[in-house]
Amino acid sequence: MDPEPMSVELRAPAHLVSRRAIAFWTVRALIGWIVIVGIQLVILIASGSTHHRWVNVLILACSVLLGAVHLIVMPRWRYRVHRWEITRTACYSQSGWITQERRIAPLSRIQTVDSERGPLEQLFKLANITVTTASAAGAIKIHGLDSSAADRIVHELTTIAALDGGDAT
Amino acid sequence: MTEQPRTEAQAQSAPVQGADGAPGAQWRRLSPRMLLVHPVRELIRYIPVLAGAFFAGRNSDNGQWWSLIGVALVIGLSVVRWATTRFRITPDQVQLRTGLLRKRTIAAPADRVRSVDVTAHTLHRVLGLAKVSIGTGTYDRKKEGLVLDGLAAPQAAALRAELLHRGQSIRGPALRGPQPTNAVPDGRPINTVPDGQPINAVPEEQELVRQDPAWLRFAPFTLSGLITGLAILGFGWNALQQSHVDAGRLGPVQSASRHLSDTPLWLLVVQLLVGALVVISLLSVAGYLLSYYGFRLTRHTGGTLQVTRGLLTSRATSIEQTRLRGVELSEPLLLRAAGGARLIAVATGLRVGRGAERGGTVLVPPAPRSIVYEVGQRVLDEDGAWSAVADPLRRHGAAALRRRVVRACLPWLLITAALVLLTTTAGLPAWIPLSALALTLAFGWIGLDRYRSLGHLVVGSYLATGAGSLARRRVALEAEGIIGWNIRRTMFQRRLGLATLTATTAAGRQGYPVIDISSVDAVDVIRRATPGLLEEFIRQRQQDR
Numbered sequence: 269m270d271p272e273p274m275s276v277e278l279r280a281p282a283h284l285v286s287r288r289a290i291a292f293w294t295v296r297a298l299i300g301w302i303v304i305v306g307i308q309l310v311i312l313i314a315s316g317s318t319h320h321r322w323v324n325v326l327i328l329a330c331s332v333l334l335g336a337v338h339l340i341v342m343p344r345w346r347y348r349v350h351r352w353e354i355t356r357t358a359c360y361s362q363s364g365w366i367t368q369e370r371r372i373a374p375l376s377r378i379q380t381v382d383s384e385r386g387p388l389e390q391l392f393k394l395a396n397i398t399v400t401t402a403s404a405a406g407a408i409k410i411h412g413l414d415s416s417a418a419d420r421i422v423h424e425l426t427t428i429a430a431l432d433g434g435d436a437t
Numbered sequence: 438m439t440e441q442p443r444t445e446a447q448a449q450s451a452p453v454q455g456a457d458g459a460p461g462a463q464w465r466r467l468s469p470r471m472l473l474v475h476p477v478r479e480l481i482r483y484i485p486v487l488a489g490a491f492f493a494g495r496n497s498d499n500g501q502w503w504s505l506i507g508v509a510l511v512i513g514l515s516v517v518r519w520a521t522t523r524f525r526i527t528p529d530q531v532q533l534r535t536g537l538l539r540k541r542t543i544a545a546p547a548d549r550v551r552s553v554d555v556t557a558h559t560l561h562r563v564l565g566l567a568k569v570s571i572g573t574g575t576y577d578r579k580k581e582g583l584v585l586d587g588l589a590a591p592q593a594a595a596l597r598a599e600l601l602h603r604g605q606s607i608r609g610p611a612l613r614g615p616q617p618t619n620a621v622p623d624g625r626p627i628n629t630v631p632d633g634q635p636i637n638a639v640p641e642e643q644e645l646v647r648q649d650p651a652w653l654r655f656a657p658f659t660l661s662g663l664i665t666g667l668a669i670l671g672f673g674w675n676a677l678q679q680s681h682v683d684a685g686r687l688g689p690v691q692s693a694s695r696h697l698s699d700t701p702l703w704l705l706v707v708q709l710l711v712g713a714l715v716v717i718s719l720l721s722v723a724g725y726l727l728s729y730y731g732f733r734l735t736r737h738t739g740g741t742l743q744v745t746r747g748l749l750t751s752r753a754t755s756i757e758q759t760r761l762r763g764v765e766l767s768e769p770l771l772l773r774a775a776g777g778a779r780l781i782a783v784a785t786g787l788r789v790g791r792g793a794e795r796g797g798t799v800l801v802p803p804a805p806r807s808i809v810y811e812v813g814q815r816v817l818d819e820d821g822a823w824s825a826v827a828d829p830l831r832r833h834g835a836a837a838l839r840r841r842v843v844r845a846c847l848p849w850l851l852i853t854a855a856l857v858l859l860t861t862t863a864g865l866p867a868w869i870p871l872s873a874l875a876l877t878l879a880f881g882w883i884g885l886d887r888y889r890s891l892g893h894l895v896v897g898s899y900l901a902t903g904a905g906s907l908a909r910r911r912v913a914l915e916a917e918g919i920i921g922w923n924i925r926r927t928m929f930q931r932r933l934g935l936a937t938l939t940a941t942t943a944a945g946r947q948g949y950p951v952i953d954i955s956s957v958d959a960v961d962v963i964r965r966a967t968p969g970l971l972e973e974f975i976r977q978r979q980q981d982r
Contacts, residue, residue: 277978278924278960278971355973366928372963373921373941374970402785405948406921406941 278370281353281360289350289412292392293343301335352410354421356428359399361408371408377401381425383418397421464523464534470564471587475515477560483511524585526599531571533583543583545571551760551785553597555753557590562751567593571600594753601741601755641738646801646812648732648746653722655777655803660769662721666713669720729802734812742782742816744799754798760785762918762944763899764800764813764826766911770886773909778809782816783914783945798945817913821897825913830892830903836933837953838888845884849877883907893951893958895965900940902951912949916966918942924959938962 308328315324345365352361359378362370382398389395395418399408413421486507517537524533532544552572561567567590571583588596656662697705730748737743740758745751763783772778780801800816801809813826856870886906894901900919903911923939930936930953938951938959951962957978963971 275978276960276975277957278974279976281974353974358970358973360974368926368931370924371921372924372970372974374967377920401920401941402943403920403941403947405923405939405946408921 281351285350285412286414288392290343290347373401375428381422383422464525467587468589476512479511479515550600553600553755555593558750565590569593642735645734652804656721656725657718658771658775661724662717665720666717756784763914768909770907777803778806779803780809785944819898821899824896825899825901830894832892833953841888842884845880846877849880900966904952
């Protein structure tokens with residue numbers, strides 16, 4: 269149907285998220301790893317000097333190594349992937365790192381726009397936005413936005429979405 | 438979801454709206470016959486508690502008074518529940534009020550009513566009652582929605598007609614487009630409501646499909662009996678354990694075990710298999726009859742589809758044609774081998790339930806494939822429905838094939854390799870890795886079959902997508918009902934230039950994936966199904982690839 273369907277591709281959304289998101293993702297993952305390593309340390313100390321001790325030490329060493337790689341690679345990779353764009357007609361986001369996902373929804377189908385700041389996000393002056401549609405599978409989430417930028421986006425989106433009537437299904 | 442607070446707030450000021458003197462605007466009560474149903478049902482629910490009170494009371498001096506008080510309390514509560522429940526239908530709202538201490542008013546805008554489900558359980562049927570559930574497309578698992586439990590059956594039917602056809606009077610009856618040009622001649626033109634006909638007149642109906650007793654042959658292929666059988670087995674085993682009966686000392690078990698020790702192993706296995714097959718088949722047939730006895734799918738002049746079914750619990754589900762966003766053809770492996778399939782509605786306000794039978798969304802129970810296709814095509818009314826339901830899908834190419842087969846066999850291949858290693862080093866019997874190899878090959882075939890099911894098609898106003906082997910599904914989704922798109926790519930998919938494209942919708946499963954479509958085709962599908970959405974995000978493809 270298209271004159272040359274092979275010649276076009278979907279480009280990534282225009283805007284990157286805040287650079288502080290790298291630190292945020294690092295700290296968030298770090299907390300998880302501290303818990304994992306901490307539990308292992310407790311087990312190691314509690315088990316005393318049995319002859320299976322080296323297995324515990326090996327698992328601990330692997331966890332520390334894996335954690336370090338995760339903490340170095342994941343936030344930077346995410347920062348390069350996470351992008352967003354809102355035009356007059358559509359909301360478009362890209363997220364993930366190993367598995368990446370792009371989500372597109374027309375503004376006419378938007379039902380609610382929520383912005384949320386967790387305690388950790390507040391620390392880094394970040395916010396995330398969830399744009400929901402009538403489909404349970406179609407919510408668009410933008411993580412790691414600068415707080416003030418998030419407020420601006422929410423305001424814009426609600427203004428545009430309010431103009432549209434209908435039940436958006 | 439978000440409109441809940443708003444509508445509840447509106448309901449608070451309802452008396453002002455209700456003063457318009459419309460005949461439907463009076464508060465109505467549920468059927469007084471529910472006074473018989475509620476106590477019985479509540480008593481059944483509280484049997485453990487009451488039994489506890491009974492036995493606890495036996496030891497004290499108060500005798501059985503406690504349990505009597507309990508019974509009286511339960512009956513009293515159910516009377517209060519009946520007395521405090523009222524509903525009314527104003528020109529623009531459906532309102533339900535319940536509760537004595539915690540008053541709750543649920544209101545839904547009448548034009549958002551998407552489905553009306555009339556159910557009658559055994560007890561209801563004895564008393565000539567029916568439960569009316571009004572679906573508005575809001576999903577809240579914690580709260581019960583607009584459920585009117587207990588109206589006299591004719592009143593329930595009238596209410597359904599009233600709720601579903603009032604919307605038509607505003608929008609007009611001409612909802613459906615022209616029939617597909619190659620439609621099956623059904624001898625009757627699409628009916629339209631004559632001018633001036635009252636809304637609540639009994640609508641003329643057109644039967645699309647009726648259950649044929651011959652379809653019972655598909656029941657054993659649905660595996661529903663296997664699940665029931667396992668549940669009964671589990672329940673029986675549990676009861677046996679609880680009752681502290683030594684199974685080995687029961688007479689039948691002893692004679693059976695004597696019989697078992699006399700028969701050779703192979704015969705025993707054959708006997709067990711045949712026995713299990715017979716039992717499962719019988720259970721499946723019974724289940725099929727319970728769910729689908731007297732199944733009828735009809736189309737009413739007001740533009741609604743109605744499904745009537747059930748042996749003990751009779752159900753009548755109505756789906757507004759405008760809410761029907763597509764159909765799902767489901768062909769599980771066994772059913773497919775027997776030449777059968779079933780059809781499920783993809784409709785807003787009707788979420789696909791567990792096992793799909795429970796959700797009230799079945800349009801055709803397991804039946805011959807040709808009938809399922811035909812009904813699917815006749816139920817959908819937009820341009821291109823015919824091809825979307827039945828035409829071969831566009832395959833996804835060699836990379837998708839490789840991915841399906843690798844994903845299906847790889848775990849088994851690894852297990853086989855490990856077992857081979859164990860056989861050579863630790864002296865594991867050779868038949869173990871050999872059977873693992875057989876499994877690997879079987880899963881390879883499944884992967885191949887998955888590839889054969891995989892595909893997509895954009896035709897007319899529909900997107901068709903198919904996938905799966907053990908549970909093969911094909912969906913024809915109206916493009917109008919597509920809300921947005923998710924394009925998901927794993928690292929492997931990116932390397933192969935593939936993506937999983939999900940069309941999100943408010944209907945049915947909420948999202949329908951096109952698995953392993955090439956990234957280029959994905960863009961093409963989006964542009965054709967939802968024109969204009971993507972234009973700003975497209976750029977010329979780089980020439981180096």
